Amino acid sequence: MAVEAPTVTGSRFSGPLVTFKVGAQSDAIATFTVHENLIRDGHDFFHAAMDKRWKEGQRHEIELPDDQPEVIGSFIEWLYTEKIAVTSTHLLQNEDSDKQYIRLAHLYVFGEKVQSVAFRNAVLSAILMARDGAGTITSTYSPIREAVRVIYSGTVAGSPARKLMVHIHVETGHSDWFGKDATLHCPEFLFDIAIALMDKRPRIALRLYDTREEWFIQG
Numbered sequence: 001m002a003v004e005a006p007t008v009t010g011s012r013f014s015g016p017l018v019t020f021k022v023g024a025q026s027d028a029i030a031t032f033t034v035h036e037n038l039i040r041d042g043h044d045f046f047h048a049a050m051d052k053r054w055k056e057g058q059r060h061e062i063e064l065p066d067d068q069p070e071v072i073g074s075f076i077e078w079l080y081t082e083k084i085a086v087t088s089t090h091l092l093q094n095e096d097s098d099k100q101y102i103r104l105a106h107l108y109v110f111g112e113k114v115q116s117v118a119f120r121n122a123v124l125s126a127i128l129m130a131r132d133g134a135g136t137i138t139s140t141y142s143p144i145r146e147a148v149r150v151i152y153s154g155t156v157a158g159s160p161a162r163k164l165m166v167h168i169h170v171e172t173g174h175s176d177w178f179g180k181d182a183t184l185h186c187p188e189f190l191f192d193i194a195i196a197l198m199d200k201r202p203r204i205a206l207r208l209y210d211t212r213e214e215w216f217i218q219g
Helices: 036-040 044-049 055-059 069-081 094-113 117-132 146-153 160-172 187-200 209-215
Strands: 002-004 017-022 030-035 061-064 083-085
Touching: 017 036, 017 069, 030 036, 030 069, 036 044, 036 069, 069 083, 069 094, 069 117, 083 117, 094 117, 094 146, 094 160, 117 160, 146 160, 146 187, 160 187
Parallel strands: 017 061
Antiparallel strands: 002 083, 017 030
């Protein structure tokens, strides 16, 4: 399955080319070539980088030492095809579903880095298409654990992606999604979950003294 992004006009496929050099190791750098018009439009990071005052703009070359070639490849594919390919999770094993969500989480974080609203929205749509593509809520997997950690590590408070992760957990989650080790989860995420659950719970008056023995130490 694929998620549609905003329409790209034909004129954007002309003009100068820009080379991306991805990775930090000189013997393992991946190179990608893309039309400059595509990365300038709607991507503030690249628009600024291609200013002729900077070496990137003069050389038509951008170094991305901290990014993964798979992420950049998917981003460029989206630029040209307007699509992000995903597989509905009901067709995947749990482990493969997790890997797909982790990949999508890295894509979203890259969209955050380059300040591309359209790409981030397309990634969120892809996440939900992967989850809901089967048209049923009984046989799908949701983004949990590592995918959530990637989102929280690469976004700021109030991010729509963070809010989506919390919403999915609060509205559809199970306690076993968290596993047994709290240290595997981002503290900010656990805090957001706690706040969302307390806001969701109806406030009722309780008399606790009469049930105090439930909290007594037995022995």
